[in-house]
Amino acid sequence: MTTGHRLAGKILRDRRFGVRFSDGSYPVNGGLLPESFLELDPPDHTRLRRLATPAFSPRRIDEYRARVEKVADALLDRDEFDLIADFAAPLPISVISDLLGVPDSDTAEFANYGALVAASFDTGVTAEMAGANDKVLALFDRLIAERRRRPGDDVISSLVAAEAERKLTAQEMLGTLVLLLVAGFETTVNLIGNGTRALLDHPAQWTLFKAHPELAPAVVEETLRWASPVQLTSRIAHERVxxxxxxxxxxxxxxxANRDPEVYPEAYRFDVMRVHRPEHLAFSSGIHYCLGATLARMEGDVAFRALARKMPDLRQAGPVTFRDSVVIRGLRSFPVSRS
Ligand code: HEM
Incomplete structure (x- = not known):
């Protein structure tokens, strides 16, 4: 187990480490979820990641920003609410559903599934999750069949096209879609939740940010460092190191690692003016560096700006509860009030 920043970064970038044992098995997946490239070493990782990459390019994400702003603004038309259930969760759910091409009518089913998969990182596969898994795989099968008949401008359509060119198998396509869904739902919610709580708990920083909304990217980075939504990952040595x-x-x-005092002075202080050099490891490092990082950063940026603009007097309205997880750091509930 490593706790420091430099060593963790070094291992994540070291090609002598991978994510599979030498017999090809993977340590966590109970065989229920279709395999994804997060769980694969090169060359399969490289091939599959490349197929999903164009949808997450900085240019595509930038084009997408105005739509995310609209969703965020609409979600904030309320007075007393739960910041997680009513804002931090629905925003990324709506965004990734849109990007993948999941219709609104199916979004609730996918959201429920995302939450169960995230819980399984800690609990293993449960019967409830097995049921949700069957339903979601059937939904994806239906959407894939639809896109085969009528392609659109979404990730499912581009993967269907790649499958037709034999660049990936049907099973690999499912694995990629499930990964994007879960990664898109279950992490960004905690960036928004953890960052909002940090701002409200540090009134001087909240005031500074409201006066300077251009600090939004700095709020995002400091939240990722100080309250990292993904708290740990692992690697397997492919040879003796x-x-x-x-x-x-x-x-x-x-x-x-993100609170390593040798790398970040006064590491335990939440400080949006901090210079992040080197970059925190909240999105990992090396070949598995988060594919959705640009999207997550944009969503966080939009969410924090919308809160500061529409709810300058936002306050906590009751005790928070935490998610029961060692892998994911985030809130289950966060009651707030507009004034
Ligand atoms: C604040 C939000 C997010 C955080 C903190 C986060 C964190 C991470 C981390 C730590 C990893 C790498 C794990 C490892 O190296 O073992 C990862 C990988 C990944 N993330 Fe994210 N993520 C976020 C949002 C997203 C979003 C919005 C998407 C888009 C759908 C996404 C898609 C992915 C994918 C596809 C991978 C696998 C990359 C690979 O194996 O090559 N993530 N993420």
Missing amino acids: DGIGEDEMVTLLIGA
């Missing part, structure tokens, strides 16, 4: 034997697993505590 220093004291680590072949096929031994190393757990990298990303949350701890």
